[in-house]
Amino acid sequence: MQKICVIGLGYVGLPIYLKISKKYETIGFDTNKKRIYNLQKHKDENNEFSKKNFIKKQVKFTNKIDDIKRCNFFIICVPTPLKKNKNPDLNPVKKSFDTISKVLKKNDIIVLESTVYPGVTERFSKILEKKTNLESNKDFYVCYSPERINPGDKKNELTKINKIIGYEGTNSEIKNKLRKIYSNLCKNLIFTNKINEAETAKGIENIQRDLNIAFYNEVLLICNKLNINFNEVIKLAATKWNFIKFSPGLVGGHCLPVDPYYLTYAASKKKYKSKVTLAGRTINDSMKKYVMGIVKKKINKFSKKNKSKIKIIVLGLTYKYGVSDTRNSQKLEIFNYLKKNYKNTTAYDPYLNNIKFKSVNNNLHKNDFFLFLSKGKKFKNLFNKIAKNSINKIIDPFFYYIK
Numbered sequence: 068m069q070k071i072c073v074i075g076l077g078y079v080g081l082p083i084y085l086k087i088s089k090k091y092e093t094i095g096f097d098t099n100k101k102r103i104y105n106l107q108k109h110k111d112e113n114n115e116f117s118k119k120n121f122i123k124k125q126v127k128f129t130n131k132i133d134d135i136k137r138c139n140f141f142i143i144c145v146p147t148p149l150k151k152n153k154n155p156d157l158n159p160v161k162k163s164f165d166t167i168s169k170v171l172k173k174n175d176i177i178v179l180e181s182t183v184y185p186g187v188t189e190r191f192s193k194i195l196e197k198k199t200n201l202e203s204n205k206d207f208y209v210c211y212s213p214e215r216i217n218p219g220d221k222k223n224e225l226t227k228i229n230k231i232i233g234y235e236g237t238n239s240e241i242k243n244k245l246r247k248i249y250s251n252l253c254k255n256l257i258f259t260n261k262i263n264e265a266e267t268a269k270g271i272e273n274i275q276r277d278l279n280i281a282f283y284n285e286v287l288l289i290c291n292k293l294n295i296n297f298n299e300v301i302k303l304a305a306t307k308w309n310f311i312k313f314s315p316g317l318v319g320g321h322c323l324p325v326d327p328y329y330l331t332y333a334a335s336k337k338k339y340k341s342k343v344t345l346a347g348r349t350i351n352d353s354m355k356k357y358v359m360g361i362v363k364k365k366i367n368k369f370s371k372k373n374k375s376k377i378k379i380i381v382l383g384l385t386y387k388y389g390v391s392d393t394r395n396s397q398k399l400e401i402f403n404y405l406k407k408n409y410k411n412t413t414a415y416d417p418y419l420n421n422i423k424f425k426s427v428n429n430n431l432h433k434n435d436f437f438l439f440l441s442k443g444k445k446f447k448n449l450f451n452k453i454a455k456n457s458i459n460k461i462i463d464p465f466f467y468y469i470k
C-alpha cells in the first residue's frame with residue numbers, strides 16, 4: 068500500500084493533500100511552522116478550505132523529517148518564484164529533493180508538481196542518484212505532473228481538470244501505481260513519456276495567457292489614446308468566428324508574471340534569445356501606471372478638494388477575484404501608492420485575510436471616488452449600488468462594469 072507525503076501545503080499542495088488523504092494514508096509536510104500549526108488546527112489561512120473539509124481522522128501535518136520516513140510516494144508542490152534578477156529560484160525545489168534524499172528507499176516514487184522549466188526534473192533526479200547511491204528509473208522513480216489548479220474557481224475544480232503525467236520509465240507497475248493514485252485526483256489522466264515536454268507544456272499554457280492579456284491591455288491603451296470605446300471594439304471584433312476573447316487587467320499572482328522567465332531562462336542556456344515569450348511582461352507589469360494615470364485624471368476633472376481631503380476607496384486588492392492571494396498584486400501596489408498620495412484612501416476586498424478590508428462601512432457613500440480593480444459578482448453588486456447615484460465618482464479603468 069502506498070503511503071503518501073505531500074511536500075508544500077499551499078494553494079496547490081493542500082487541495083491535493085485533502086483529496087488524496089480520503090483514500091490513502093497521507094502526511095502533509097511543510098517547512099513553514101505557522102502553516103503546520105494552523106493546519107493541525109484545521110485552519111487554512113488561504114481561505115480555500117473550511118474546517119469541515121478536514122474530515123479524515125488521520126490527517127497529519129508535520130515539519131519533521133522523521134514523520135515522513137515511512138512514506139513511499141512523494142508529491143512536491145513547493146513554490147518556484149523568481150530571484151531579484153528574474154532568473155528562476157529553484158531553492159525550494161532543491162530543498163524538497165534534499166528532504167527526500169534523507170528518507171528515500173527502493174521503489175519510492177516522486178512526483179514534482181511545481182512549475183519548472185524543461186530539464187529541471189531530470190536535473191534533480193540525477194542529484195538524488197548522487198546523494199543516495201540509488202539509480203533513477205530502477206531503484207526509484209521521478210515523474211513530473213504540472214498542476215493546473217485555479218484557486219477561487221469553483222467550476223474547474225481539481226477533479227475536473229485534465230492532468231498530464233510525465234513518466235519516462237518503462238516499468239508498467241509504476242505507471243499503474245501512478246494511475247491508481249492520481250485517478251483519485253483527476254478523472255482524465257494524460258501520460259507522456261517525455262518529462263521535458265510536460266514541463267514545457269505547463270509553461271506555455273501560462274505564457275499564452277500572459278501574452279493574450281497583454282494584447283488586450285495594449286488595445287485598451289490604444290483605444291484610450293484614440294478616444295475609441297474599447298468594449299464596442301471588442302464586441303465588434305468578437306463577431307468573427309475565430310476571434311479569441313480575453314479581458315484586460317492587472318496581471319499578478321504566482322504564475323503569469325513568473326513562468327515566462329522560466330522558459331526563456333532554459334532557452335537562454337542554449338543561446339536562444341526569446342523574442343515573443345516575454346513580450347507581454349512589460350505591458351502587463353506597467354498597467355498599474357495606466358491605472359494611476361486614470362485616477363489622477365479623474366480626480367483633476369471632478370474634484371476641487373485638497374489632496375489630503377479626497378476620499379478614495381479601492382475595490383479589489385488580491386491579485387484576482389475570489390482568492391486571498393496577494394502575491395505580485397498590482398492592485399495592492401496601486402492601493403499603497405494612492406494611500407501615500409491621498410491619505411484618505413481605503414480599500415475593500417472580501418477575500419483578503421486582513422479584517423480591516425473585509426467589509427464596507429455605512430459611510431460608503433461619503434467616498435469621493437470608487438476605484439474598481441476586480442471583476443466579479445460581489446464588486447458588480449457594489450457597482451450597481453453606487454452607480455445609481457454617483458456614476459461620476461466611479462473609476463473603472465478596465466471597463467469591467469461601465470459598458
Ligand SMILES: NC(=O)c1ccc[n+]([C@@H]2O[C@H](COP(=O)([O-])OP(=O)(O)OC[C@H]3O[C@@H](n4cnc5c(N)ncnc54)[C@H](O)[C@@H]3O)[C@@H](O)[C@H]2O)c1
Pocket residue numbers: 074075076077078079080096097098099102144145146147159160162163166180181182183214215216217218321322
Ligand atoms: N497557486 C496557483 O494557482 C498555482 C497553479 C498551478 C501551479 N502552481 C505552481 O505550484 C507550485 C506551488 O505553488 P503554490 O501557489 O501552491 O505556492 P504556495 O506558496 O501557496 O505554497 C507552497 C508551500 O510550500 C512550502 N514550502 C516551501 N519550501 C518548502 C520546502 N523546502 N519543503 C516543504 N515545504 C516547503 C511553503 O511553506 C508553502 O506552504 C508553484 O510552482 C506554482 O507555480 C501554482
